Amino acid sequence: MTAPVELEAEGRTIYRRPSLLSNPTSYCPGCGHGIVHRLLAEVLEELRVAGRTLLVGSVGCSVFAYDYLRLDAIESPHGRAAAVATGVKRYRPNNVVFTYQGDGDLAAIGTAEIVHAAARGERFTTIFVNNGIYGMTGGQMAPTTLPGQRTTSSPSGRDTETAGYPLPVTEMLSLLPGVWYAARTSVSDPVNVGKTRAAIKRAFEVQLEGHGFSIVEVLSTCPVGWGMTPSEAMHRLSDEVMRAYQTGTFVDRARRIVQDLPKPGTPRSITEGF
Numbered sequence: 001m002t003a004p005v006e007l008e009a010e011g012r013t014i015y016r017r018p019s020l021l022s023n024p025t026s027y028c029p030g031c032g033h034g035i036v037h038r039l040l041a042e043v044l045e046e047l048r049v050a051g052r053t054l055l056v057g058s059v060g061c062s063v064f065a066y067d068y069l070r071l072d073a074i075e076s077p078h079g080r081a082a083a084v085a086t087g088v089k090r091y092r093p094n095n096v097v098f099t100y101q102g103d104g105d106l107a108a109i110g111t112a113e114i115v116h117a118a119a120r121g122e123r124f125t126t127i128f129v130n131n132g133i134y135g136m137t138g139g140q141m142a143p144t145t146l147p148g149q150r151t152t153s154s155p156s157g158r159d160t161e162t163a164g165y166p167l168p169v170t171e172m173l174s175l176l177p178g179v180w181y182a183a184r185t186s187v188s189d190p191v192n193v194g195k196t197r198a199a200i201k202r203a204f205e206v207q208l209e210g211h212g213f214s215i216v217e218v219l220s221t222c223p224v225g226w227g228m229t230p231s232e233a234m235h236r237l238s239d240e241v242m243r244a245y246q247t248g249t250f251v252d253r254a255r256r257i258v259q260d261l262p263k264p265g266t267p268r269s270i271t272e273g274f
């Protein structure tokens, strides 16, 4: 069934599907990727840059972005999106270039690529969808999995003795001077979806202003991988996940915002939260 392009209630338009978004998607019910796709479509339409935007796809459920966003796209091998985007943006500096990556792709196999692209201050944007798990391959533990979280490869829960603590990628990258914008948001409810939209827009503005690397990490859901209903997954995201991962803008150098990163002992900090 094709969803309506526009919905009205009481004479008002309450939903309009962005023209950049094709429909329907094949994501599982309750998956956050569809929400992030819509926000990307809205923002790129609003900024009027869709015609010169190039999406660098990755591997994982995130890969379907190139099916659902009517943008030019290039696919990269698992983890290598930041390296591919580096080449594309350097060769075509007038294009708006972004990578769309999951946490398995960006924070595991692709760690080196993202860290070095950020360190070099490459002038592209990364949309990093963190659902704390390898979604596409069946729900294995990722570097972002919370301590104690059961996954198919940590059936008794992530043991920090052997598997360490989750990687706070965006805080780590925000320390690098080449990183001009770094924020973490969530799709847990309409208010946070709105904040995610604002962060995605700001990240692209930073690129359009000609500055260095920009990244938005979006805390998201994987109900099937988490073994939950869509509604349970949304509750887990707003309770457990958002308690562990601080949201907000860590750095926006063009606006001279450099947030003090949480120190151990600070409530909701990246260490205490876990």
Ligand SMILES: Cc1ncc(C[n+]2csc(CCOP(=O)(O)OP(=O)(O)O)c2C)c(N)n1
Pocket: 059, 060, 061, 062, 078, 101, 102, 103, 104, 105, 106, 131, 133, 134, 135, 136, 137, 142, 222
């Ligand atoms: C080189 C290589 N290694 C492993 C895989 C298998 N693989 C496909 S998707 C994936 C995990 C993706 O997880 P994530 O990036 O978190 O995305 P999600 O599916 O959760 O959106 C893996 C390991 C692969 N395709 N290529």
